[in-house]
Amino acid sequence: MDMPQVMRGAPVHDVVVIGSGAGGGTVAHVLTKLGVKVTLLEAGAMLNPARDYKEHKTPADYPHRGAGDDASSYFGRKDFGFFSAPTGYWEIDEEPYTVAAGSQFRWFRSRILGGRTNHYGRISLRFADYDFKASLLNDGLGTDWPVTYEEIAPYYDKAEDFIGICGTAEGLRSAPDGRFLPAPALRVHEYLIQKSSRKLNIPCVPARMAILTKPKNGRLACHYCGQCGRGCVTASNYSSSQVQIFPAMKTGLLTVIPNAMVREIITGADGKAKAVSYIDKTTRTEKQINCRVVVLAASACESARLLLNSKSSRHPDGLANSSGSVGRNLTDTVGYSLGGYVPALEGMMKHDSDGYAGGHVYMPWWGLEQKNKDFPRGYHIEVGGGYNMPMLGSFNGVCRSHEGYGAGLKKAILDSYGCSVGFAGRGEMIPNAKSYCDIDPHVVDRWGIPVLRFHFEWSDYELKMVKHMHETFAAIIEGMGGRVNGPKTVADTKRAISTPGEIIHELGTVRMGSDPKTSALNKYSQSHDVKNVFVADAAPFVTNPDKNPTLTICAMAWRASEFIAEGLKKGEL
Amino acid sequence: MESTRRAILRNAAAAALLGQLSAEAMQHVHQHAAEEKKAASGVYKPKALNPHEYQTVTRLADLIIPPEGSEVGGAGAGAPEFIDLMCSGSDRMAQIWLGGLAWLDDQCPKRYEATFVAAKPAQQAELLDLIAYRRNDTPETGPGIRFFEWARRMVVDAYFTSPAGVRALGYKGNVGMQVFQVPQEAITYAINRSPFKEG
Numbered sequence: 001m002d003m004p005q006v007m008r009g010a011p012v013h014d015v016v017v018i019g020s021g022a023g024g025g026t027v028a029h030v031l032t033k034l035g036v037k038v039t040l041l042e043a044g045a046m047l048n049p050a051r052d053y054k055e056h057k058t059p060a061d062y063p064h065r066g067a068g069d070d071a072s073s074y075f076g077r078k079d080f081g082f083f084s085a086p087t088g089y090w091e092i093d094e095e096p097y098t099v100a101a102g103s104q105f106r107w108f109r110s111r112i113l114g115g116r117t118n119h120y121g122r123i124s125l126r127f128a129d130y131d132f133k134a135s136l137l138n139d140g141l142g143t144d145w146p147v148t149y150e151e152i153a154p155y156y157d158k159a160e161d162f163i164g165i166c167g168t169a170e171g172l173r174s175a176p177d178g179r180f181l182p183a184p185a186l187r188v189h190e191y192l193i194q195k196s197s198r199k200l201n202i203p204c205v206p207a208r209m210a211i212l213t214k215p216k217n218g219r220l221a222c223h224y225c226g227q228c229g230r231g232c233v234t235a236s237n238y239s240s241s242q243v244q245i246f247p248a249m250k251t252g253l254l255t256v257i258p259n260a261m262v263r264e265i266i267t268g269a270d271g272k273a274k275a276v277s278y279i280d281k282t283t284r285t286e287k288q289i290n291c292r293v294v295v296l297a298a299s300a301c302e303s304a305r306l307l308l309n310s311k312s313s314r315h316p317d318g319l320a321n322s323s324g325s326v327g328r329n330l331t332d333t334v335g336y337s338l339g340g341y342v343p344a345l346e347g348m349m350k351h352d353s354d355g356y357a358g359g360h361v362y363m364p365w366w367g368l369e370q371k372n373k374d375f376p377r378g379y380h381i382e383v384g385g386g387y388n389m390p391m392l393g394s395f396n397g398v399c400r401s402h403e404g405y406g407a408g409l410k411k412a413i414l415d416s417y418g419c420s421v422g423f424a425g426r427g428e429m430i431p432n433a434k435s436y437c438d439i440d441p442h443v444v445d446r447w448g449i450p451v452l453r454f455h456f457e458w459s460d461y462e463l464k465m466v467k468h469m470h471e472t473f474a475a476i477i478e479g480m481g482g483r484v485n486g487p488k489t490v491a492d493t494k495r496a497i498s499t500p501g502e503i504i505h506e507l508g509t510v511r512m513g514s515d516p517k518t519s520a521l522n523k524y525s526q527s528h529d530v531k532n533v534f535v536a537d538a539a540p541f542v543t544n545p546d547k548n549p550t551l552t553i554c555a556m557a558w559r560a561s562e563f564i565a566e567g568l569k570k571g572e573l
Numbered sequence: 574m575e576s577t578r579r580a581i582l583r584n585a586a587a588a589a590l591l592g593q594l595s596a597e598a599m600q601h602v603h604q605h606a607a608e609e610k611k612a613a614s615g616v617y618k619p620k621a622l623n624p625h626e627y628q629t630v631t632r633l634a635d636l637i638i639p640p641e642g643s644e645v646g647g648a649g650a651g652a653p654e655f656i657d658l659m660c661s662g663s664d665r666m667a668q669i670w671l672g673g674l675a676w677l678d679d680q681c682p683k684r685y686e687a688t689f690v691a692a693k694p695a696q697q698a699e700l701l702d703l704i705a706y707r708r709n710d711t712p713e714t715g716p717g718i719r720f721f722e723w724a725r726r727m728v729v730d731a732y733f734t735s736p737a738g739v740r741a742l743g744y745k746g747n748v749g750m751q752v753f754q755v756p757q758e759a760i761t762y763a764i765n766r767s768p769f770k771e772g
Contacts, residue, residue: 056747059734063658066734071663074727184753188763195769224750344767348759350743355753387744392730399726404705405637409725410741413733417742481768 013039015564016276016291018262018306021115022553023297023536025240026159030561032253036568039289040245041260041278043298044087044111047118047241052086053231059391066392073392083391085118085231085239087111094446095261098453105454106501107301113258114241115299116504117550118231121358122210122238123382124165125547126156126176130368134543139376141430141461145542146514146523149176155555163238163554164216167208174378175205175364175547181213183360184224187353189345189385189421190361196479197363202381202472207362210238210551219243226354226389237356260287261447265294265310265319265533273319273533279447293532293564293573296510297557300539301330301437304509305452307520308439320520320527320535325511328436330454331544333505334379334427334462335498336469339397339485340477342385345419353386353418365546375464379427379546381472387418397485421482425469428546430461431508435500456500463493470496505549507538525560532573536560617653621660621667625690626674630656632690636701637728638738647728650735656727673720680717 015031017024020042031038059065066082067073073081080088088110099105110116129149134142153176160179167180183206186194197204211228215221220234228237235242248254259281266288268274277288296303304327310319318326365378388394395413397420402412440453470490477484490496513519516528525540527533536557538549567573619627634647634656660667677689677700685696692700703709704717705725732738764770 058739058747060736060739063654064662065655065730067659069658069662071659071666074659075663075665185755188755188759191760192763192767192769195764195767221751222753224753225747227747342767344763346766348762349756350745351756351759352745352748352750353755354746354748354750360753387742387746389746390733390739390742390744392734395729395733396726399722399729403707403725405701405721405725406639407641409729410638413729414741479768481766 010290012290012292013037014291014568015039015293015295016041016289017295017297017536018276019043019115019296019298019302019537020113020240020245020256021110021297021299021537022117022240022550023538023557024295025114025117025244026554026557027295027297027536027561027564028240028248028254029162029244030558031565032248032251034562034565035253036565037253037255038248039255039257039291041262041276042113042115042256042258043261043281044113044115044258046256046258047086047113049231049233049235049242052112053233054083055227055230055233056225057083058389080119080229081391083227083230085229088116088119095451096443096445097451098440098443100453100455103454103456104499105456106499107452107454107506108501108504109299109302112241113245113256114239117239118241119229120504120550121382121548122228122356122550123358123362123548124160124163124167124178124208124210124238124551125364125380126178127152127543127545127547127552128174128176130173131543131545131547137377141376143431143513143542146512146519151523152552152555152559155559156551158558159551159554162217163210163243163551164212164214164219165208165210165551166206166213168206170203170205170364172203172205172364174366174368175208175380178208180208181216183207184213184222184355186360187355187386188348189342190359190383192342192344192480193383193385193421193476194361196476199479200472200475202363202366202476204361204363207359207382209356209358211356212236222356224352224355226357228357261449262298262306263309263447263449265306267310267312267314267319267530271314271530273530279449281447284447291532292568293534295534295536295560295564296539297536299537300507300509300541301452301454303535303537303539304437305439305450307510309450315529320510320529320533322529323517323520325518325520327438327509328433329431329508329511329542330435330437330456330506331429331431331508332456332498332500333503333544333546333548334429334458334465335424335503336427336466336496337422337424338470338473338477339420339422340473340482341416341485342419342421342477342480342482344481346415348418350387350418354389355386359383373468375461375468376430377428377461377465377546379425379465379469381469382424382426384422384424385418385420420485421477421480423473423476425466425473426503426505426546426548427462427465427469429544430459431544432457432459437509454501458494458497458500463497466490466493466497505538505544507541507544507549510535510539511542512540513542524563525556526563534560534564617657619653619657622657622670622674625688626671627653627657628690629674629677629688630670632697633724634728634731636697637725638732644741645735645737647732650732650737652728652731655731659727669720669723673716673724676716676720 634652638647640646
């Protein structure tokens with residue numbers, strides 16, 4: 001192998017950003033707006049929405065109907081299916097990870113410009129005051145962030161104003177209001193769910209989504225085809241690729257280098273980061289670029305891996321890791337789902353219920369004041385239902401329960417179409433010492449980079465929450481005259497709870513804090529040890545509340561970017 | 574042909590975005606595209622199944638979702654083509670289908686002195702009545718029951734993703750809408766049938 005070509009006098013890039021998801025996209029947007037030159041390294045390919053997004057297609061448009069030519073959708077839960085926005089995988093052959101004995105973990109990675117923002121659920125929830133400051137809850141659990149809600153609120157404003165979030169102001173402490181575009185009308189089953197929830201004193205309010213219900217910042221309003229997860233050709237929902245990176249490229253200040261898998265951050269004699277070395281995947285050659293500042297936004301675990309792999313005599317345990325905290329405090333959202341059948345919906349006139357993808361309502365956590373519950377913190381509820389586009393597998397449930405064949409089977413499918421509702425709980429996990437990632441000493445990926453090894457264990461807190469979720473969902477279903485699919489109670493919460501990693505809210509692995517002995521980053525997402533290293537994905541998060549992380553990634557990355565621009569201007573970086 | 578189809582879909586998508594295309598028109602465009610494609614490819618030539626196997630799958634498809642009046646059933650909706658294509662792209666899928674079809678052709682002659690396709694309709698029904706239900710699971714019927722779960726699932730998939738199946742379901746989506754709204758009549762209908770009915 002040729003030695004990396006580092007030329008004396010080679011150009012020094014102002015800011016090198018690693019990763020192009022919500023964090024990297026926001027950094028590219030904010031810094032280029034502030035006149036800073038950015039070079040962005042993406043481990044996957046460039047995105048071409050016109051070619052890569054399968055919006056408005058139906059299964060009948062393809063001979064394989066969405067199964068894939070290799071019938072892969074029939075064998076196991078592979079990815080999110082043929083129609084999903086491109087290039088996301090639970091397993092990447094050339095880039096494996098390992099899971100320690102006795103643990104389970106699934107790691108979803110996207111290898112394309114925009115990363116997971118191309119397909120994600122677009123749920124956009126602000127963290128609450130107590131999510132930043134756990135000590136307000138007096139339960140003795142968790143750690144306070146080095147920043148407060150009040151400090152982050154202006155950055156939520158900026159992110160929301162730019163991205164565009166629909167929703168309604170509700171004045172709930174558990175779900176702080178944002179700067180919202182109007183929320184669309186409810187679907188029929190959502191009216192029933194709302195009435196049933198309110199009878200149980202559970203708030204059920206319009207969902208908060210990164211979807212434009214009015215034209216904004218040059219982007220068209222949503223046309224309600226219900227296919228956000230496939231990627232939106234009109235960019236009416238948020239993806240970092242379309243909303244931030246493509247426009248930033250037009251400024252001439254952003255250079256995107258695709259297919260660049262970063263191996264290591266190289267430090268100079270002064271201990272500061274001076275270059276980033278990466279593999280050009282298309283030619284399998286090693287390259288290096290010099291930088292003034294490096295921003296890791298490769299996703300929480302990928303950023304931790306990169307820091308741990310960036311060892312030097314000055315940083316023997318990895319870069320930015322004198323605290324030993326890199327890789328620790330790994331959490332994922334607690335997930336549990338339950339479906340029900342609602343006879344009130346049988347025989348209703350068929351209509352277009354596509355809307356935007358995902359529930360038009362959701363239930364923010366309502367139990368903040370409850371003293372008698374047996375688990376800490378809380379969860380929110382997401383809902384599903386309606387006359388969805390028929391896809392492969394849409395009627396597996398009826399096939400299993402009705403069995404048989406012929407006219408009777410067909411009638412059972414037609415009669416029950418659109419009569420099901422689904423509930424998904426999304427709850428807070430408390431970080432624990434048994435859940436972390438480290439470098440597997442025995443395995444490297446195709447590029448020769450040591451891989452991550454996951455260790456994970458749900459605690460009793462999370463398992464008890466799942467039981468509560470089940471009881472709540474069942475009460476809502478029964479309250480609307482519906483029948484719960486499956487058993488009345490959860491016999492085995494360990495089997496019922498989501499597989500760790502499966503909700504794709506893994507975070508916390510490069511924690512921020514005010515004490516350099518226990519945290520890797522300061523309150524500006526800047527390394528305590530190495531001042532020109534920043535982390536702008538969800539790795540800095542100190543807690544993993546019952547709110548999807550993307551909006552907070554954008555807000556925190558926005559704040560870090562302004563800090564970086566200021567530092568460059570003052571010559572401090 | 575493919576480029577024409579793409580152009581139609583692209584224009585349709587653009588028109589739909591501007592609210593210029595009704596649900597019916599969109600449906601028409603999709604059907605048109607599907608028919609055009611079918612015409613372009615001509616009669617389907619099985620890639621994985623032999624003629625006898627393909628004939629058996631065709632019969633099974635129409636037994637699982639029967640034609641009704643002028644509406645096609647599982648076979649007319651393209652289930653045999655779809656299943657053959659899946660078997661041609663996946664050894665695992667081919668194993669399921671070839672094994673299952675061979676099981677049928679082993680059982681039928683023992684019971685009826687005829688292959689499945691050659692058996693009388695009443696005999697075909699008798700055998701399916703046995704393997705279409707888990708409660709009939711015995712060491713003797715087990716392989717047939719497992720195979721039929723796949724057959725039912727894949728014929729249902731093929732039918733309900735076809736234009737005929739989508740029509741039967743009454744799916745009205747995948748079109749542009751400027752303001753999202755569901756019919757008040759539908760809301761009233763559901764609420765009046767729920768515990769939230771007033772009065």
